[in-house]
Amino acid sequence: MERxxxxxxxxxxxxxxxxxxxxxxxxxxxxxxxxKNISEISKATSVDRGVLFVKVESAxxxxxxxxxxxxxxxxxxxxIGSKAxxxxxxx
Numbered sequence: 001m002e003r004x005x006x007x008x009x010x011x012x013x014x015x016x017x018x019x020x021x022x023x024x025x026x027x028x029x030x031x032x033x034x035x036k037n038i039s040e041i042s043k044a045t046s047v048d049r050g051v052l053f054v055k056v057e058s059a060x061x062x063x064x065x066x067x068x069x070x071x072x073x074x075x076x077x078x079x080i081g082s083k084a085x086x087x088x089x090x091x
Contacts, residue, residue: 023047023050023052023084023085024047025080026044026047026052026076026080026084026085027044027045027046027047027052029076029079029080030042030043030044030054030076032079033072033075033076033079034072038061038065041056041057041058041061042054042055042056042057042061042065043055045091047085050084050085050086050087051085051086051087051088051089052073052076052085052087052088052089053088053089053091054088054089054090054091055091056090056091062090065088065090066090069088069090072088073085073086073087073088
């Protein structure tokens with residue numbers, strides 16, 4: 001079992017799947033990164049080519065998150081251990 005685990009890990013690390021997996025992790029950890037208040041008014045929906053799409057409930061909050069965008073990107077990338085997220089698109 002341990003050998004299979006090592007083979008799978010090596011295969012993923014050497015493939016293009018690694019970035020895709022890391023990017024999808026960003027969606028699931030959105031609320032952990034931004035906290036309870038912001039996660040109540042926004043939801044990460046998907047990632048495409050390093051762009052994290054986040055649905056926001058109002059224009060006011062969209063503006064607020066836009067101003068915090070770089071800080072949020074840095075927190076996400078630090079948490080996943082890679083610079084997989086390059087941009088956040090607020091919708």
